[in-house]
Amino acid sequence: MSEPASARPLADIEAQAAAWVRRRHFWDWSDEAQAELDAWLAESISHRVAYWRMESGFARTEKLVALRDPASEAPQTARRFPVLMGLAAAAALIAVMGAGATRMMLHPQDRIYSTPVGGHERIVFADGTKVELNTDTVIRARMTTDRRVVWLEKGEAYFQVKHDAAHPFTVMVGERRVTDLGTAFLVRRDEGRMELAVVQGRVRFDAGTAHQAATLTPGDVVTASGNTVLESRKSDAALQSELGWRRGVLVFDNTTLAVAAEEFNRYNRQKIVITDPAAARLAMVGTFPIHDVSAFTDAAEDIFKLRIENQGSEIVISR
Amino acid sequence: MAETPEHNRENTEPCRSGAGMTASEVEAWFIREVLPLEAALTSFLQHNWRNKADIADLRQDVYERVCEAAYGQFPENTKAFVFRTARNLLINRVKREHVVPIEAVSDLDALGIALDAPGPESSVLARDELRRLQTALAALPPRCREAVTLGRIDGLSGREIASRMGISEAAVSMHLDHGIRVLVDAVYGAPEDSRRKT
Numbered sequence: 001m002s003e004p005a006s007a008r009p010l011a012d013i014e015a016q017a018a019a020w021v022r023r024r025h026f027w028d029w030s031d032e033a034q035a036e037l038d039a040w041l042a043e044s045i046s047h048r049v050a051y052w053r054m055e056s057g058f059a060r061t062e063k064l065v066a067l068r069d070p071a072s073e074a075p076q077t078a079r080r081f082p083v084l085m086g087l088a089a090a091a092a093l094i095a096v097m098g099a100g101a102t103r104m105m106l107h108p109q110d111r112i113y114s115t116p117v118g119g120h121e122r123i124v125f126a127d128g129t130k131v132e133l134n135t136d137t138v139i140r141a142r143m144t145t146d147r148r149v150v151w152l153e154k155g156e157a158y159f160q161v162k163h164d165a166a167h168p169f170t171v172m173v174g175e176r177r178v179t180d181l182g183t184a185f186l187v188r189r190d191e192g193r194m195e196l197a198v199v200q201g202r203v204r205f206d207a208g209t210a211h212q213a214a215t216l217t218p219g220d221v222v223t224a225s226g227n228t229v230l231e232s233r234k235s236d237a238a239l240q241s242e243l244g245w246r247r248g249v250l251v252f253d254n255t256t257l258a259v260a261a262e263e264f265n266r267y268n269r270q271k272i273v274i275t276d277p278a279a280a281r282l283a284m285v286g287t288f289p290i291h292d293v294s295a296f297t298d299a300a301e302d303i304f305k306l307r308i309e310n311q312g313s314e315i316v317i318s319r
Numbered sequence: 320m321a322e323t324p325e326h327n328r329e330n331t332e333p334c335r336s337g338a339g340m341t342a343s344e345v346e347a348w349f350i351r352e353v354l355p356l357e358a359a360l361t362s363f364l365q366h367n368w369r370n371k372a373d374i375a376d377l378r379q380d381v382y383e384r385v386c387e388a389a390y391g392q393f394p395e396n397t398k399a400f401v402f403r404t405a406r407n408l409l410i411n412r413v414k415r416e417h418v419v420p421i422e423a424v425s426d427l428d429a430l431g432i433a434l435d436a437p438g439p440e441s442s443v444l445a446r447d448e449l450r451r452l453q454t455a456l457a458a459l460p461p462r463c464r465e466a467v468t469l470g471r472i473d474g475l476s477g478r479e480i481a482s483r484m485g486i487s488e489a490a491v492s493m494h495l496d497h498g499i500r501v502l503v504d505a506v507y508g509a510p511e512d513s514r515r516k517t
Binding site for chain 2: 010011013014015018019021022025026027041045046048049050052053054056057058060061062063064065112
């Protein structure tokens with residue numbers, strides 16, 4: 001077989017695109033290297049297309065981190081990627097955000113910390129600030145002498161910030177900005193939605209364009225989704241329930257089974273599925289160990305006389 | 320890196336003058352709207368082109384053409400545009416190369432039905448992604464798999480992988496490059512038989 005007349009060295013281009021991705025993520029990256037890459041990309045649309053595909057595809061392989069065995073980690077130490085891994089998370093973020101997302105600049109000081117489903121990590125930064133990562137969470141941190149910034153890429157984190165007026169501590173959630181004014185607060189991000197709850201001290205919240213910044217105090221909760229920003233109040237008890245994961249428990253107070261199942265599913269690989277809509281609306285009160293799915297389903301069985309079927313990767317609740 | 324001479328190319332100017340989209344706008348559009356169609360596009364090309372060795376090449380050609388067009392203006396219906404481009408490309412190839420692909424005509428006609436409705440492909444990226452990645456990782460040659468695991472899952476740098484595995488940095492690069500390509504194919508959910516050999 002002879003090659004078609006139009007044969008082009010795609011294999012070469014793809015290999016080069018893969019090599020760029022590899023250099024960028026696994027080797028020292030510099031302004032010179034970036035300039036070289038930019039020049040290569042400017043050469044032809046073939047290069048750009050191959051590189052865009054490779055880079056955004058590679059960013060999605062970040063999911064593989066979920067396969068990491070949490071038991072193999074030393075306690076009290078969060079996972080630390082080498083410097084350049086920050087870019088992968090940034091690219092993943094762009095892939096998630098889609099339109100309007102602009103290329104993020106990678107900073108040599110960036111560090112990525114992440115937890116798999118069911119994970120829980122505590123990080124203590126050099127300035128004394130503590131961050132606890134809940135299940136399935138990725139943050140990027142840039143702690144330099146003049147700036148302290150953490151990007152919550154996904155998931156949920158509880159911050160106890162060492163206040164330093166000269167060096168404000170900022171958490172970015174997409175374009176929304178949370179600035180510490182001496183405080184402890186909880187930030188959660190899933191899909192396009194974020195929730196901020198202030199536990200102690202004061203926090204400044206800036207929803208980005210078209211919204212005024214506000215200063216929040218303990219009990220203040222802000223939920224932002226799309227262009228909507230809602231403010232509400234939570235009692236101390238409700239806040240402590242929400243922080244139950246820090247103690248390894250889920251606290252339900254007049255919570256529907258649907259919501260409770262959703263909470264369990266955040267932390268466990270075995271997923272609870274409720275097939276009966278009426279059962280999903282039943283409300284319950286209780287505190288459960290975060291990984292004890294069967295304690296929850298047993299309770300549903302005993303209290304509501306529901307049928308529980310363990311199918312391996314799923315536990316199905318029906319009538 | 321090797322030079323890639325640009326021969327036999329039409330319309331490959333990197334920048335269009337005049338009104339239009341910037342490279343980063345085209346990039347964002349390509350990632351958001353075109354890449355999720357890759358599994359469907361690859362199946363379509365496979366159905367309509369006999370020589371499987373050409374598939375990746377044809378796919379790249381489709382991508383280049385739609386991105387070139389996108390520099391001027393984004394199509395209203397990306398999916399329809401991508402598949403129309405693929406069809407035209409195949410027809411031109413048939414004419415130019417005087418080869419007759421099997422089954423071509425029927426699928427090309429049937430395609431019209433699928434163009435307008437948003438297909439299940441839009442979610443193909445997310446669905447089963449981790450499982451596909453896991454399968455692809457497991458299928459890598461052992462040393463390559465080890466390098467990729469150390470790099471991607473344990474977060475080591477290339478240099479650290481080299482010292483951990485006791486191999487040269489060049490060998491690490493080779494393993495990583497191969498692994499990256501295989502995993503990226505898995506991300507886009509390419510049908511099994513179009514995957515590169517490992």
